[in-house]
Amino acid sequence: MQRLKTRPQFQATLAGETVARTAHFALHRLVLQAQDVARPPEGASLRHPRPLFGVQDVWLGAMVPKRWARRAVTRNAIKRQIFAVAALNATRLPPAAHVVRLRSAFDRRQFVSARSEALCQAVRAELLQLFERSSRKALPEAALAGSAAP
Structure with a gap:
């Protein structure tokens, strides 16, 4: 699994479809095209732009905005959970670019500590649900493609 690192990679992936949502998270997916993973020719110059994604693999990025998680400790804990559950x-993830985005805040009255065990368990449970929903959505497409083949 590769990690998204550049702003253009995140922007391109977020422009793709949203494949799953939970109360706090959304999973965006961009199916990689040939030009996204093609290697530039030897001695390439500025005339040949570099591809966004170097290899055809599962790419993952995490977006945890300050708007929804004010403390850095909380943002880092959520990102760690995202990468751990994705691993x-x-x-079960198709070779594509994925971004898991936090889309609403966890209730600070329920999770008082910036990084409590209860918060980590709630985040993990919701992420498992998110990835389960995304794999269920991918299964019918794969089943249809498999049944169309002779």
């Missing part, structure tokens, strides 16, 4: 589900 568990890496075999």
Whole structure:
């Protein structure tokens, strides 16, 4: 699994479709095209732009905005959970670029500590649900493609 690192990679992936949502998270997916992963020719100059994604693989990025998680400790804990749960589900993800985006705040009255065990468990449970929903959505497409083949 590769990690998204540049702003253009995140922007391109966010422009793709939203494949799953939960109460706090959204999963965006961009199916990689040939020009996204093509290697530039030897001695390439500015005439040949570099591809966004170097290899055809599962790419993952995490967006946890300050707007929804004010403390850095909380943002880092959520990002760690995103990458850990994605690693568990890496075999079920298709080779594409994915971004997990925090889209609403966790209730500070319920999770008083910036990085409590209860918060980590709630985040993990919701991320497992998010990846389960995304794999269920991908299964019918794969089943249809498989049934169309002779």
